[in-house]
Amino acid sequence: MDDKILNEDELGNLRRSHYSFQISKLNINEEIVIMGWISSKRDHGNVLFVQLRDQFGEMQIVVKKKEVSAELFGTLKNLKEHSSIGIRGKVVKQKNSSDQFEVIPNEIKILSVSHKPSPFLTQAISSIGIDTRLDLRALDLRRNHLQLVFKIRNTILNSIREYFTTNYFIEVNTPKMIATATEGGAALFPIFYYDREAFLAQSPQLYKEQLTMAFESVFEIAPIFRAEPSRTNRHLSEAISIDAEKAYVDYRDMMNHLEKLIHYIIKTVNDKNAEDLKNLGIELPKISYDFPRITYTDLVKKLQANHKFIRWGDDISPKIIKDIFGEEFFFIIDWPSSTKPFYVKSITNNNFDEDKPQDENKQLSESFDLMFGGLELSSGSTRINNKNLLLENMKKKGLNYKAFDYHLRVFDYAVPPHAGFGLGLERLVMTLLKLENIRDAAFYPRDIDRLTP
């Protein structure tokens, strides 16, 4: 036999000729080069079955003791899982299968050697604590379960961009190092900006609003930073936010956009990742076209039946809402202005029922939260585009309005009416894929306890 082991632990001039998905019956008897990492091995004494995985799937390598050199056989036999190899070999049909192939190696190049056994199995869903997995995240991400999660996450991201682009939104990038807090002081990460104090942006809010002036319809998909003090399964200190903002529309138009966006995402994932969803063992939520829309005031009334302590004007805990709504998408609309940030527009032309609040303290706002079960996925509103109203609100909320001069001055030049929303990518992925922990929707999650890897 002419087989060789090229044990240099580096690539040299060897290159892959086929990815796993490119091997078909057309390649039978052809010599090809494949590369990947060993996901499992079965040792039958005189025959080794090696599963080699590349970014698209698995390939089977069959090595018979009598057909290769003792050295090659021994090397493969001793290689640990996760080691990377390149193989030049012949494609043959698998026994008892008409559409499965395997490769008989002529030449093996060892590309990277694993020195330790992995603390978790590639096939296991979650046999081990999340911290052990996160400490070796790159290895953890090789597990089948996370491979499927992040493959679908990729489809979700692409479908979001497709939706916005089709609807004439322009992608923007706003600064993450900012001079002042958007929504007041809490939960900000301070930075040393040269000789000054600055902060990491909690949201692109004020910037995306300004940009409607020049581009009308904008979106951004970028990190946001929140110094969350909580240790929960649904908070991250750094997350990817999907932000949209549009001029000449109000919050109801943006609710329609958000609803259509969620539909488009679900349709696209169902189309493109049907097999992956099956392998994950889940189905995406089935949704009727219209998400229910319940006003804050009606919701409070409903809740008061069982929770006497809830009063109009309170923020509402997601946990309590979960009792009323099941696993479905719905909007809570028209929140009290007092619960919303300074830039949220109040409802000026209230058509209240008689028993609904009308005085200034009970002012409602043109706002919505998109919920799924007990989880808040998105918040949106019509924004104020009048400088004096903004100033007034800042004062009411106790903000240092002078620090916002760089923002307010633009409103002298007629910022158009506009509305928008922010949608948390990881929360969306967590919801759609029924993940227990939001950390598994991020490549390298950040929280109060975790800054590495």
Add this chain to the structure above:
Amino acid sequence: MDDKILNEDELGNLRRSHYSFQISKLNINEEIVIMGWISSKRDHGNVLFVQLRDQFGEMQIVVKKKEVSAELFGTLKNLKEHSSIGIRGKVVKQKNSSDQFEVIPNEIKILSVSHKPSPFLTQAISSIGIDTRLDLRALDLRRNHLQLVFKIRNTILNSIREYFTTNYFIEVNTPKMIATATEGGAALFPIFYYDREAFLAQSPQLYKEQLTMAFESVFEIAPIFRAEPSRTNRHLSEAISIDAEKAYVDYRDMMNHLEKLIHYIIKTVNDKNAEDLKNLGIELPKISYDFPRITYTDLVKKLQANHKFIRWGDDISPKIIKDIFGEEFFFIIDWPSSTKPFYVKSITNNNFDEDKPQDENKQLSESFDLMFGGLELSSGSTRINNKNLLLENMKKKGLNYKAFDYHLRVFDYAVPPHAGFGLGLERLVMTLLKLENIRDAAFYPRDIDRLTP
């Protein structure tokens, strides 16, 4: 006449029926609703010509004194440029034109009123200092010149994503808050991370490398942060970096990818933005398929003819290179290992000419810089995937290798051979569109002097 001014300064139930690009001869005599901001007005006494701009272009509104109420005429006459209005009116053909239309208003709704004259003209290319413009950036971005720049920037971004997706790269997001500097200490922004010190990521380097382990081919388009002390026209403190990394390839494969990517971008912009390029008055660089590739060693020899002080091993100032190469793309390859970060792989199998350096101090690396004229656009290399070599290099470069434990530990489990590059989006936009200042390639630029807006 039944004309009305709905002077509420808010949107109400009025919605746009047509964007500017949707108005055609099919709409003649139809009543439509258009919205936008006033980009210019011509007052002919009894006739007002108002140019209304939406996100796709301009529309002409013609208001004849005798055909509308005195109030409506007066209101329009007094509205400053940049004010936003909505118009319900009839489409007619423009005089002396077969394919231009104008709108005769029946109803005007004032949506946002400008209270100050703009300090710069929408039509001017750069009649005023950049700081005045940046102080009112949202207004500045309405200028024709920047509208074109950012429209093309959008095409560039989309084409980059298309290229990577077509070539099986997966989009990832890596953390921007990190525990240790990737490339040593300088130019980092420190953060307070809860009770600890942390830093803003200068690049996604180590994370994208790790991710080749799980996903093979990854890319990221995200902000990077560099505390540049310099005040130049080509540095930003916050920039968008296009990062790619791929397993089972080396730096030459990634140079090929980068070259194809640049070609794809130029082709796409030429296809999709032909009109915009014409309006900008520029042509994209014409490039032959193969970018010249000059080794660092050959370049030094060439330079030494005119610059006696240059020695092998020096970093090379872009200014000096500009004398040799004109306005073209080219690669400088095989840099001395001493000029490159710890993770860059050395050339192990040197096929040197006799007069080329061979001793350890003159070790070359598998690296490249993509240059255009005197500007560095991208840097890339084959990376080290062997833990001991990484450790050795960290020690050589004086890094605190213990602080990298979270990174190094993954290499016990066989990180595959891999290579990659980072490409600065703003520098690319600046180069392609011949911008004088890199700040005009960012929506809200950040530098040592500027943290707002």
